[in-house]
Amino acid sequence: MSxxxxxxxxxxxxxxxxxxxxxxxxxxxxxxxxxxFLSISQFKLNYLSFASDAGKVLGFxxxxxxxxxxxxxxxxxxxSLGFAGYGLQYLSIVKKMFTLSFYQIWGLSFxxxxxxxxxxxxxxxxAINSFPVNRQVAVGITASYQGLSGKIYTDIVNTFFYSxxxxxxxxxxxxxxxxxxxxxxxxxxxxxxxAKATSYSSRDVKVGFIFLFAVTIATGIYAVxxxxxxxxxxLVLIGIVLFLLAPLAIPxxxxxxxxxxxxxxxxxxxxxxxSTEEDQKKExxxxxxxxxxxxxxxxxxxxxxxxxxxxxxxxxxxxxxxxLVFMNNLGQIAESRxxxxxxxxxxxxxxxxxxxxxxxxxxxxFFSKNRFMPSCLVSMAVSLVAMVxxxxxxxxxxxxxxxxxxxxxxxxxxxxxxxxxTMTAELFGTKHFGVNHNIVVGSIPIxxxxxxxxxxxxxxDGASFxxxxxxxxFGMYCFQTTFIFWGMLxxxxxxxxxxxxxRNRKFYSQKS
Numbered sequence: 001m002s003x004x005x006x007x008x009x010x011x012x013x014x015x016x017x018x019x020x021x022x023x024x025x026x027x028x029x030x031x032x033x034x035x036x037f038l039s040i041s042q043f044k045l046n047y048l049s050f051a052s053d054a055g056k057v058l059g060f061x062x063x064x065x066x067x068x069x070x071x072x073x074x075x076x077x078x079x080s081l082g083f084a085g086y087g088l089q090y091l092s093i094v095k096k097m098f099t100l101s102f103y104q105i106w107g108l109s110f111x112x113x114x115x116x117x118x119x120x121x122x123x124x125x126x127a128i129n130s131f132p133v134n135r136q137v138a139v140g141i142t143a144s145y146q147g148l149s150g151k152i153y154t155d156i157v158n159t160f161f162y163s164x165x166x167x168x169x170x171x172x173x174x175x176x177x178x179x180x181x182x183x184x185x186x187x188x189x190x191x192x193x194x195a196k197a198t199s200y201s202s203r204d205v206k207v208g209f210i211f212l213f214a215v216t217i218a219t220g221i222y223a224v225x226x227x228x229x230x231x232x233x234x235l236v237l238i239g240i241v242l243f244l245l246a247p248l249a250i251p252x253x254x255x256x257x258x259x260x261x262x263x264x265x266x267x268x269x270x271x272x273x274x275s276t277e278e279d280q281k282k283e284x285x286x287x288x289x290x291x292x293x294x295x296x297x298x299x300x301x302x303x304x305x306x307x308x309x310x311x312x313x314x315x316x317x318x319x320x321x322x323x324l325v326f327m328n329n330l331g332q333i334a335e336s337r338x339x340x341x342x343x344x345x346x347x348x349x350x351x352x353x354x355x356x357x358x359x360x361x362x363x364x365x366f367f368s369k370n371r372f373m374p375s376c377l378v379s380m381a382v383s384l385v386a387m388v389x390x391x392x393x394x395x396x397x398x399x400x401x402x403x404x405x406x407x408x409x410x411x412x413x414x415x416x417x418x419x420x421x422t423m424t425a426e427l428f429g430t431k432h433f434g435v436n437h438n439i440v441v442g443s444i445p446i447x448x449x450x451x452x453x454x455x456x457x458x459x460x461d462g463a464s465f466x467x468x469x470x471x472x473x474f475g476m477y478c479f480q481t482t483f484i485f486w487g488m489l490x491x492x493x494x495x496x497x498x499x500x501x502x503r504n505r506k507f508y509s510q511k512s
Contacts, residue, residue, distance in 0.1 A: 002258060006190075007130040008208060008251035013187040014123045014142040015247055017075070020183050021119045022149025022350075023082060023112065023176040024052045028330035029154060029346045033169035037093050042332065042463075042473075044102060046456040049328040051106045053448035055113025056441050060300065062118040063435030071122045072188040078118025079184030085112025086177035094170040112176070117441070119180065120146075121434050124421070126191055128430060135430070137209060140361025140418050141216060147357045147414050148240075150350030151223050153179075154343050155240055158233035168343075208250045209365060216358055219243040223351035227344060295507050297429030300436050308427055311500045313443050316420060319384050319493030321447030322486050323413030326391075328448065329455050329479075330406065336459070336478035339399055348403065349410035356414025360422070375508045376419050376426065377501040383412040383419070384494035391487035397476050427504070451489065455482045 027049060035045045066074050085108045092100040100108070123142055131138040153175055161171030222243055226236045303309045326333075327349055334342045360379065374382070390408040393401050424437040458481050462473035501508070 004204065005251050005254050005258065008254060010126055010130055010190050011138060011142070011212075012247045012251060013190040014127055015145045016244060017119055017123055017183055017187055018142050018145040019148045019152060019244060020179050021116055021123075022146040023086070023153070023180065024116065025147075025150035025327065025350055025353075026153040026172050026176065026346065027052065027328060029150070029157075029343050030169035030172045031328075031331040032335055032342070033165050034093075037166075037169065038102070038105070040102065042459045043453075043456045045332075046329075046452040047106060047449075048109050050445060050449040050452055051109035052113035053324070053328075054445035055110045055115070056117055056438070056444050058114055059117030059121075059438035059441055060435050062114075062121040063300070063432075063438045065118075066121050066125055066434045071126060071191045074118055075122040075184050075188050075191060078115045078122065079181035080115075081118065082112050082115035083177050083181040085109065085115060086173055090170065090173040090177055094173060115180070117438055119184065121438065122191065124437070125434055128425075128433065131205075134205060134209065134365070135425070136422050137361045137365045139421050140364070141209075141212060141358065143418050143421060144216065144354055144357035144361070144414070147350055147352075147354035147410075148219070148223060151227065151347045151354070152240060154347045154350070155226075155233060155237045158343070159237045162233065204254060208254070211250055212247055213362060213365070215243070215246045215249075217362075219246075220351065220355045220358065223354060224348075227347040227351045294425065294429050295427050295504065297431050298427075298436065300432050300439060303428065303436060303439060306428075308500060308503060309440075311496050311503070312423065312427065313440060315380070315493050315496040315500065316440055317443040317447050317493075318489040318496070319380070319387070320413055320416040320420060321444050322451060322489050322493075323387060323409050323416070324444060325448055325451045325455070326409055326486065327413070328452060332459060333394075333479055334402065336462075336473050336475065337397070337399070337402060338474065339402060345403070345406050349406050352407040352410035353414035353417075356411035356416075357418040359411075359415050360418045364422075375501065376423050377497050377504070377508075380416055380419050380423070381494045381497040381501070383415050384490050384497060386412045387490045388487045388494070391483045391490065394483045395476075395480060451486065454485055455479065458482045 031045060031049070034048070035042075038044075040048075062074060062078070065077070088100070089105060089108050089112075091097045092105070124139055127138040127142050128135045153172060156175055156179075157168050157171040161167045219240075222239060226239070298306060298309075330345055330349065331342050334340075334345055339345070360376075387409060390405045390412070393405045393408070420440065421437065424440055425433055428436045459473050459478050462475065462478035465477070
């Protein structure tokens, strides 16, 4: 297998890995049942939600490991951590094989959350190494598929664990433990060899990415449509599996093309080699220009000395993190408003999050040379303002407002997640990207704990005001103050994005 074909097979493997790696995205779908299983308060449920995000605090360890260990081992370590974290919870909570204290369950959730970082790190590094010139597009597309995780797990549960809400909750725990590990074992061999091609064909790259964009957009449309329209669960699951297999057509096509080229005449082969050499020179020239898209290479030990890092850290803390906290509390938000379609909301946010993660890569690939194309920071600021509007829309007592706001937050939070990957590479370089980005993502547990605590307090106060002694709150006032607070945080993040852009406007003007 040629290096060119191998890197496309590797990219397909990354899509599969990311599509099942967002195990935390399914938490809202079973959080209410988990609360009943464990007989815990809203505060303790918030602590469990925080535990999964807290695992990202140690995410930088996966970046360090990736420097010293083969990537397949990093990948398998991630799958194993998730298997232990969710698997032991399943055996204790569902099967009652042994008893775990709340703090032990919290530790297992922490472990499961950390597993996501290991798989993400392996995926990002392979994508950057395989497509150094088109690294933003490769990373963006693979990251977008993580937005599908909530949708995929919901479809599997609706197909095989549909008898009751309690069975559905147990199904999520079981799937979260098994599916990532199985996928890691199956895809690890594709990461064992260096997937970076020794020679590039710009035509192959262009054809490959255009086809992949088409498949990805079709996948997103299918995911959104099946989230909004009723359809048999089995057929929905079969459809999503077929869409996940569709990208295999790219490496398969290039393999067939290479086999056919061997049968052509010596002259044609010679012409092909000359053409490939010319394409390689063009891409090498383009690669030199692409390097200009990095402001400086910063080692992770020096990040704390950079003012840009602290502004960027605050931006991520008050922006994308707030969107994730909203997703974590989506189950309780829907329940408090009398909306029983929590699974549909999770699938909807997951599907629109998929499109949000994809959008920056799509625009960058086709319009990057357009002088009107906004920079990453401008796009982040616009997305944050849109999130403010989404939280204000949630103040309207309507299921339609809930669905629209959930979709909007999914889109723009997804876009911010994808843009942040590019921002880390632009501001601090690609050499230490694995560690640097995991340090930035370390803001998630801080925000998850603090902002989730505010939500839990508002929920508890609402339950007390309503005279509920079982800890449950029903009514718009349960999260009303929280939505306003979250909107204010996103406004602050938009201001930080503007400040960071002003500090680096010279760099962006040179880049354009």
